[in-house]
Amino acid sequence: MKKRIAIDMDEVIADFIPKHLDRYNQEYNEQLTVNDLQGCTLESLRPDLEDVIKGYIREPNFFRDLKVIKDSQSVIEELSFLYEVYITTAAMEYPTSFTAKYEWLKEHFPFLSDMNFVFCGTKKIIRADYLIDDNTKHFKTFEGQGLLYTAPHNVHETGYVRVNNWQEIKSFFSKEDK
Amino acid sequence: MKKRIAIDMDEVIADFIPKHLDRYNQEYNEQLTVNDLQGCTLESLRPDLEDVIKGYIREPNFFRDLKVIKDSQSVIEELSFLYEVYITTAAMEYPTSFTAKYEWLKEHFPFLSDMNFVFCGTKKIIRADYLIDDNTKHFKTFEGQGLLYTAPHNVHETGYVRVNNWQEIKSFFSKEDK
Incomplete structure (x- = not known):
């Protein structure tokens, strides 16, 4: 077997990460890269915006x-x-x-x-x-x-x-x- | 644990079955009941209509x-x-x-x-x-x-x-x- x-x-x-970062950078006019996320997540780096950042992922076509x-x-x-x-x-x-x-x-x-x-x-x-x-x-x-x-x-x-x-x-x- | x-x-x-039967009976003007499905399925009872019958289940809200x-x-x-x-x-x-x-x-x-x-x-x-x-x-x-x-x-x-x-x-x- x-x-x-x-x-x-x-x-x-x-x-997942490049698109998530792009979506965030565009909306907040930032230039975060994968290097900024070493040992953390976008949500933990910008805790005040957790709901917004998670909201991107809830968009029905985010993963498509x-x-x-x-x-x-x-x-x-x-x-x-x-x-x-x-x-x-x-x-x-x-x-x-x-x-x-x-x-x-x-x-x-x-x-x-x-x-x-x-x-x-x-x-x-x-x-x-x-x-x-x-x-x-x-x-x-x-x-x-x-x-x-x-x-x-x-x-x-x-x-x-x-x-x-x-x-x-x-x-x-x-x-x-x- | x-x-x-x-x-x-x-x-x-x-x-599942009552709705599936209703959907079929309405479209084909039949009166099949759960008793007609003993030991079989609606698809096996009406094999010529298998695609139609499976199509009901593919309707996005069928299960809702x-x-x-x-x-x-x-x-x-x-x-x-x-x-x-x-x-x-x-x-x-x-x-x-x-x-x-x-x-x-x-x-x-x-x-x-x-x-x-x-x-x-x-x-x-x-x-x-x-x-x-x-x-x-x-x-x-x-x-x-x-x-x-x-x-x-x-x-x-x-x-x-x-x-x-x-x-x-x-x-x-x-x-x-x-």
Whole structure:
């Protein structure tokens, strides 16, 4: 039986931050970059504007045109021959995002069955052997092997197996028992 | 640690069939009832009209005003004190249903956190101790205890622990180790 890999969307396969920053910079005439978000989030950097900043994400089409993270398509396609691959995204945090997220996945990952898409809240409910995620909170209740995908907000996190890009993920799985 | 119960939506907490039948009967001037669907589905009873019949379900608001299955609210609320309760629905089969299903759950099960809602395809990915579902296919890959909720299409299925209503579910869990 194939082992199962669960993969998060935002900041793992969908490049969330550049669009979020652009949206904010345009409205507030700032020039924040990814470098300003090392170890934090846009919300924590501008706490007075948290509602506005979260509001961008609630726009129904926010997620529809995010760029795809480099190499995620080709590596996931390769992995899908050897593993069961699921996309597991905490979409319940932004329920207006369901349709955009679904259409984005169908467009950019057409080789995955939509029967393997999971829109959830907490990921405690996920049964998989591996979870690739940028958010360490999901590893605390995950029973398999977590792989922390580097994102600005998590650069200071320690104690996890870290992967910096999709080539490193390819390399990691080339050494794992199938 | 609390044990975890995963609960399906359609034909378990959401009364799918009466609305589906009404929609069909109105359009085709028939008087089919639930009794006509014993051991089958509307699609299998009218195979020539499968696309039309499935089309009803793809209407974005189809799921929004389904009736709530009797006693499901009160029993689930009671269970939620003793167990982690998740709603796990195969929403990916009808991606137009996401918003209606989410709003329906928020309206009728306000005591559950939306962090415990899961919209998935296959339920292989669900990690839970119990799964209450009307569709036996989900039990084949589920590692916990399945409870088959009686629906017209599954009345001839054998080999599963069957529950006929939410009072029987309450009784089942009253005898289980917590």
